Amino acid sequence: DAKTTQPPSMDCAEGRAANLPCNHSTISGNEYVYWYRQIHSQGPQYIIHGLKNNETNEMASLIITEDRKSSTLILPHATLRDTAVYYCIVRVDISSGSARQLTFGSGTQLTVLP
Amino acid sequence: DSGVTQTPKHLITATGQRVTLRCSPRSGDLSVYWYQQSLDQGLQFLIQYYNGEERAKGNILERFSAQQFPDLHSELNLSSLELGDSALYFCASSGQGVAGNTIYFGEGSWLTVV
Numbered sequence: 001d002a003k004t005t006q007p008p009s010m011d012c013a014e015g016r017a018a019n020l021p022c023n024h025s026t027i028s029g030n031e032y033v034y035w036y037r038q039i040h041s042q043g044p045q046y047i048i049h050g051l052k053n054n055e056t057n058e059m060a061s062l063i064i065t066e067d068r069k070s071s072t073l074i075l076p077h078a079t080l081r082d083t084a085v086y087y088c089i090v091r092v093d094i095s096s097g098s099a100r101q102l103t104f105g106s107g108t109q110l111t112v113l114p
Numbered sequence: 115d116s117g118v119t120q121t122p123k124h125l126i127t128a129t130g131q132r133v134t135l136r137c138s139p140r141s142g143d144l145s146v147y148w149y150q151q152s153l154d155q156g157l158q159f160l161i162q163y164y165n166g167e168e169r170a171k172g173n174i175l176e177r178f179s180a181q182q183f184p185d186l187h188s189e190l191n192l193s194s195l196e197l198g199d200s201a202l203y204f205c206a207s208s209g210q211g212v213a214g215n216t217i218y219f220g221e222g223s224w225l226t227v228v
Contacts, residue, residue, distance in 0.1 A: 032215065043116065043204055043219035044157065101147050101170055102217055104157040 004088045009109040012082075018075040020108050022088030025069040031092050033064060034102065035073045037084040037110075044087065044104075047073065078112045085109050117141065118220035120205050126226045132193040135223045139186055139207030145169070146188040147208075147217065148180055152201040163188055195227045 005023040012018040024033065034049040048055055048062045050071075055062045061074040075082055087107040092100055117140035127133055139146050148160040150173075159172035163182035174180075177195075182188040192199060206219040 041202060041222070043118075043206075043221045045116075046216055046218060049215065101159045101162050101172065103159065106156060
């Protein structure tokens with residue numbers, strides 16, 4: 001799976017949008033971009049994933065650049081409960097073979113400030 | 115609630131002992147994954163099972179073993195425990211087909227070796 005690069009930490013004011021960047025310049029055509037978060041010592045929580053198109057769900061939006069070499073996770077109205085480590089992970093599509101594990105990097109520590 | 119259940123939530127044991135961690139995947143999920151998270155390291159993939167068979171192996175020590183039973187629950191066995199084995203152990207599961215693209219994590223089992 002392709003390697004990802006994220007800033008180690010970011011701050012965001014409560015109520016504002018949090019934009020978390022991720023670089024994945026070596027991503028392959030059959031690799032998805034996944035975002036998970038881990039609130040202190042809890043199990044990682046799935047947020048969203050996408051292949052080419054922008055995706056949105058009840059938690060966040062995922063913007064993937066046209067060349068797929070980077071993406072941005074957007075939390076539209078950050079709250080204090082969004083303070084967590086956010087992981088950007090690239091993983092091959094399951095249709096290419098059996099389901100594979102997620103490989104976690106260091107992630108971005110997002111701190112939402114009151 | 116991800117639907118992945120892990121027991122026990124907390125466990126304290128002495129060096130040299132053996133423990134078993136149990137995981138019940140989400141209903142219908144065939145893949146089970148085990149991860150270790152210690153204080154000084156990130157989330158490390160240990161092993162994956164799919165419908166009872168080992169599918170992928172990561173940084174799992176020889177003192178550790180796992181299995182997945184016919185009812186799809188899984189157990190992680192840790193033996194000859196050392197102080198450095200103290201960590202959070204997460205189980206995760208995923209489904210078949212497109213559903214297998216999303217992996218859901220349990221809340222973890224805290225293991226303290228004294």
